[in-house]
Amino acid sequence: MAEAAEANDGVKxxxxxxxxxxxxxxxxxxxxxxxxxxxxxxxxxAFVAExxxxxxxxxxxxxxxxxxxxxxxxxRALKGLQAPGLVQLVEWGAMNWPPLGRQCMTVVYExxxxxxxxxxxxxxxxxxxxxxxxxxxxxxxxxxxxxLTNRGITHRAIRATNLFYMDDAGERLxxxxxVSTPPAFDQPLVFESVEAGMANPVARGSGTYSDDLYAxxxxxxxxxxxxxxxxxxxxxxxxxxxIQQGSxxxxxxxxxxxxxxxxxxxxxLCDDPDQRWNIEALDLWLSGRRLSPLQQRVxxxxxxxxxxxxxxxxxxxxxxxxxxxxxxxxxxPILEGKLELWLRRAVEDKDRxxxxxxxxxxxxxxxxxxxxxxxxxxxKVLNILDPTAPIRYKGFNAMPDGFGSxxxxxxxxxxxxxxxxxxxxxxxxxxxxxxxxxYLPDNSLxxxxxxxxxxxxxxxxxxxxLERCLYELNDALPCQSPLLGEDYVVELKELxxxxxxxxxxxxxxxxxxxxxxxxxxxxxxxxSDIDRNLTGLNDPEPSKSLVALLNMYAVFQxxxxxxxxxxxxxxxxxxAGPVVGAFHSRDRRKELxxxxxxxxxxxxxxEIYNLLENQESRDKDHNEFAWAQAxxxxxxxxxxxxxTDMDERHDEGDRAGRQAAAVIGILIAMITTTIVVILxxx
Amino acid sequence: xxxxxxxxxxAQAQAAAKAKKGGGGGANKIVVLMILAALxxxxxxxxxLLFFCGLPTLGAWAGEKGKHKYAWLCVGGLNFAxxxxxxxxxxFGVHTLDEAFNxxxxxxxxxxxxxxxxxxxxxxxxxxxxxxxxxxxTNDRRVSALKSAxxxxxxxxxxxxxxxx
Numbered sequence: 001m002a003e004a005a006e007a008n009d010g011v012k013x014x015x016x017x018x019x020x021x022x023x024x025x026x027x028x029x030x031x032x033x034x035x036x037x038x039x040x041x042x043x044x045x046a047f048v049a050e051x052x053x054x055x056x057x058x059x060x061x062x063x064x065x066x067x068x069x070x071x072x073x074x075x076r077a078l079k080g081l082q083a084p085g086l087v088q089l090v091e092w093g094a095m096n097w098p099p100l101g102r103q104c105m106t107v108v109y110e111x112x113x114x115x116x117x118x119x120x121x122x123x124x125x126x127x128x129x130x131x132x133x134x135x136x137x138x139x140x141x142x143x144x145x146x147x148l149t150n151r152g153i154t155h156r157a158i159r160a161t162n163l164f165y166m167d168d169a170g171e172r173l174x175x176x177x178x179v180s181t182p183p184a185f186d187q188p189l190v191f192e193s194v195e196a197g198m199a200n201p202v203a204r205g206s207g208t209y210s211d212d213l214y215a216x217x218x219x220x221x222x223x224x225x226x227x228x229x230x231x232x233x234x235x236x237x238x239x240x241x242x243i244q245q246g247s248x249x250x251x252x253x254x255x256x257x258x259x260x261x262x263x264x265x266x267x268x269l270c271d272d273p274d275q276r277w278n279i280e281a282l283d284l285w286l287s288g289r290r291l292s293p294l295q296q297r298v299x300x301x302x303x304x305x306x307x308x309x310x311x312x313x314x315x316x317x318x319x320x321x322x323x324x325x326x327x328x329x330x331x332x333p334i335l336e337g338k339l340e341l342w343l344r345r346a347v348e349d350k351d352r353x354x355x356x357x358x359x360x361x362x363x364x365x366x367x368x369x370x371x372x373x374x375x376x377x378x379x380k381v382l383n384i385l386d387p388t389a390p391i392r393y394k395g396f397n398a399m400p401d402g403f404g405s406x407x408x409x410x411x412x413x414x415x416x417x418x419x420x421x422x423x424x425x426x427x428x429x430x431x432x433x434x435x436x437x438x439y440l441p442d443n444s445l446x447x448x449x450x451x452x453x454x455x456x457x458x459x460x461x462x463x464x465x466l467e468r469c470l471y472e473l474n475d476a477l478p479c480q481s482p483l484l485g486e487d488y489v490v491e492l493k494e495l496x497x498x499x500x501x502x503x504x505x506x507x508x509x510x511x512x513x514x515x516x517x518x519x520x521x522x523x524x525x526x527x528s529d530i531d532r533n534l535t536g537l538n539d540p541e542p543s544k545s546l547v548a549l550l551n552m553y554a555v556f557q558x559x560x561x562x563x564x565x566x567x568x569x570x571x572x573x574x575x576a577g578p579v580v581g582a583f584h585s586r587d588r589r590k591e592l593x594x595x596x597x598x599x600x601x602x603x604x605x606x607e608i609y610n611l612l613e614n615q616e617s618r619d620k621d622h623n624e625f626a627w628a629q630a631x632x633x634x635x636x637x638x639x640x641x642x643x644t645d646m647d648e649r650h651d652e653g654d655r656a657g658r659q660a661a662a663v664i665g666i667l668i669a670m671i672t673t674t675i676v677v678i679l680x681x682x
Numbered sequence: 683x684x685x686x687x688x689x690x691x692x693a694q695a696q697a698a699a700k701a702k703k704g705g706g707g708g709a710n711k712i713v714v715l716m717i718l719a720a721l722x723x724x725x726x727x728x729x730x731l732l733f734f735c736g737l738p739t740l741g742a743w744a745g746e747k748g749k750h751k752y753a754w755l756c757v758g759g760l761n762f763a764x765x766x767x768x769x770x771x772x773x774f775g776v777h778t779l780d781e782a783f784n785x786x787x788x789x790x791x792x793x794x795x796x797x798x799x800x801x802x803x804x805x806x807x808x809x810x811x812x813x814x815x816x817x818x819x820t821n822d823r824r825v826s827a828l829k830s831a832x833x834x835x836x837x838x839x840x841x842x843x844x845x846x847x
Binding site for chain 1: 750757762809812818828829839845
């Protein structure tokens with residue numbers, strides 16, 4: 001990837017695509033037939049942009065690649081910012097881009113008047129001498145870094161090929177785009193510190209301002225020399241040299257530099273992030289205070305090399321890097337105890353040897369899957385050998401804060417996510433955090449986040465799983481739901497309008513207005529905990545799952561608007577059959593069916609929810625239905641009793657008949673006696 | 683309900699036990715029969731008339747089996763209604779045994795007495811089927827009323843109302 005980035009780092013040959021222009025926020029017209037190859041980045045093409053309100057304004061737009069997550073948070077922070085060392089980010093947003101026929105993230109920048117300082121890593125350009133370098137390069141770039149640091153963001157695209165002259169005279173330099181791709185994705189390895197360089201380009205993470213200062217140091221060397229001093233090296237060799245000799249020695253080599261620059265570069269290119277110069281040190285340097293140059297502390301060289309994969313390695317960091325690249329081959333020598341022996345005897349680091357020994361013993365004696373235990377053992381051993389390196393697991397190397405963009409890229413390219421899932425489930429990041437020597441609050445936060453991700457992965461329903469991890473890790477990633485088509489939904493408030501827009505286009509009438517991506521997106525973006533509703537969404541009973549969905553949509557519509565969503569309301573209303581059917585009373589059902597079209601016309605999901613999920617009405621229906629059931633059963637029992645006791649009833653009738661006859665006989669006797677008495681006496 | 687049934691059973695068992703012992707019930711009957719026997723010399727003509735005219739009643743009493751005997755009451759009632767005018771003639775006329783036999787020798791007396799008994803038999807035979815028909819009719823009406831109530835419930839709540847809650 002890094003090689004590809006380097007190869008692409010030159011000006012891209014863009015093919016002019018004829019077609020209608022794109023319009024961003026009804027103001028900026030992006031001319032798709034006027035590409036600007038010289039302003040394109042390795043992963044974003046540049047086009048002429050026009051401001052409808054100020055047609056004389058010189059602008060250009062970068063169209064981001066849909067499969068790479070852009071840095072939306074940084075866009076928000078940089079919009080409108082006018083800093084001396086930064087090309088002004090004028091506007092950003094998702095825009096329908098006719099050449100691709102879909103929505104693309106677009107970033108509009110102020111167009112530099114001058115050219116790019118260096119168009120490719122192999123190109124030589126006009127150098128800036130030591131007298132001008134402070135004013136022209138260091139001061140504006142440091143101001144830019146300061147500005148970014150104050151806003152809590154990093155640039156991660158500081159490189160000579162991303163520097164532009166903002167005037168014809170070549171006096172004013174500014175840094176170009178840093179938001180169209182994941183942090184440091186376009187950075188050639190030479191501009192990255194050893195640790196970040198070890199990570200996959202997409203997983204380098206936002207890092208800290210210290211990474212920007214390192215990149216500034218490398219950029220200063222390039223600008224001072226007017227060329228790339230390590231152009232002859234491939235990335236693997238360059239990383240190896242940086243590990244073995246240190247960044248400063250590798251990049252400066254035998255070049256003769258002024259003493260002031262030596263001090264500055266030793267400070268900025270220090271491979272120990274704790275010792276590397278910070279903004280204050282750089283400020284002091286600029287104000288003229290000179291310090292003794294930092295001496296590079298190179299890792300202790302072993303007395304004898306560790307033979308691995310046909311080569312001999314003399315220091316732990318280099319060996320760890322080689323082992324991370326040859327995962328399968330690395331396990332046997334560690335399990336055989338060769339590494340422990342080497343650490344003990346050749347490196348003479350008994351503490352580290354003991355820790356490795358303990359880790360190996362645990363892997364050998366532990367119960368469970370041996371293969372998995374070996375992988376985790378190697379992961380731990382790599383952390384012990386090189387604690388500053390990224391999380392390394394089976395060839396995937398990521399800084400903890402770069403894991404999200406890596407996952408986003410893999411999922412956008414529909415790649416194999418099994419390795420990333422395995423990393424989360426086996427708690428590989430935890431091993432990395434445990435290997436930290438000092439406490440960092442950010443690390444605790446990230447470790448907690450990874451623990452939560454494991455919890456999400458263990459639930460497979462809608463709203464959880466890998467999709468949830470994706471949105472939890474990338475808080476500015478647009479919703480990837482195929483239901484939304486090409487709509488670019490970054491914030492929760494944009495979701496319902498987007499669904500409302502696609503409601504008319506849906507082909508399957510039974511399709512719910514939700515899928516795994518939308519559910520996960522809601523779960524990650526909602527400020528309140530909606531996991532209970534998401535669990536309800538997975539209920540096998542369609543009525544319950546629809547009610548859970550309506551509940552969430554109703555809350556979002558109530559809180560975030562808009563007031564009327566007729567398309568989405570009609571969509572939900574068309575699916576309300578099971579919820580209406582959940583009412584037992586036919587009269588109530590008819591009532592609801594009569595009421596629904598009125599609410600649909602008003603476009604209120606809140607009202608639909610209130611209508612369908614009226615607890616009082618539901619309880620009443622439930623109780624009355626139970627009463628009706630009891631009535632029915634009582635009638636049934638009585639009918640059965642009447643029909644089954646025929647013999648008994650026959651006997652009873654017979655007896656009653658005979659009794660009646662007896663009574664009639666007696667009555668006749670009495671009446672007759674009375675009549676006779678009356679006749680005889682009177 | 684179970685307690686009530688057991689109470690009834692207990693009472694029945696006690697009564698049966700008393701009957702076995704030959705207690706108060708049997709003694710009462712003997713006392714009554716002795717009193718009636720003592721009255722015979724004073725009202726022999728009445729007894730004679732009643733005996734001969736009341737033979738259908740005796741027959742009904744003797745002929746009916748089972749615990750509950752109703753035939754003699756029905757037949758006896760009408761039989762008595764047929765005799766009573768002649769009894770009054772005997773009591774308010776000449777109350778002698780000869781007169782009693784004279785009456786018995788008249789065909790009309792026996793015809794009335796036995797004819798009325800025959801009507802009693804007809805009544806006794808005819809009433810139970812009528813009562814049974816009436817009972818069947820009311821049962822049918824009840825079942826149809828219940829079924830129409832069930833139908834109304836199904837119309838209002840759907841077929842699921844037939845399932846037990």
